Amino acid sequence: MKAQANKVSPRKTNALRSGKQRRAEIIAARRRRKTLRLAADQRQSVDLRPPGSAAVSPALLRPYNSYGEPEFVRRGYYTDLAFRCVDCGAAGIWRAERQKWWYEVAAGDVFSTAVRCAACRARERARKAAARQAQIAGQRIRNSSALADVAEGQRAIAGNPQYAPEDQGSQA
Secondary structure, eight states, rough: OOOHOOOOOHHHHHSSHHHHHHHHHHHHHHHHHHHHHHHHHHHHHHSSSSSOOEEEEESSSSSOOOOOOHHHHHHEEOOOEEEETTTTOOOEEEEEHHHHIIISSSOOOTOOOOOSSSSHHHHHHHHHHHHHHHHHHHHHHHHHHHHHHHHHHHHHHHHHHGGGGOOOOGGG
């Protein structure tokens, strides 16, 4: 019976401590919980990602203004994706590292995927560059011919007496 009388309940122990001591205990408990939470998060992130995958950084993605988010964002990592080239029909794999570069560094659309193999992509880029050069050359020719037409018109006007400026002194 005497042993029970000396036993103090935890609530009374807290009541006998100063506010400074209690704050120190609370801060220590918070630190302990935080380290446990961080350790659990690290174990979970390491365990869930399959080999060959790359982690997603949602802050680096281009804004996509959609109600849903892409599958790789929900999952938290990129995985290798198989695709078939639309030009030559060759099978290909869009690696997780390339997806990370496309979405996060090049800021590509998050709902786009690979559709061409490397060789067909190079061919398509060359085709577009040639078309762009032809368009620029056509604009130069059109602009230079328009300037020539303007100059020819000015010469015709200058040679025509109808458009010649009237002499101010002969009117009086």
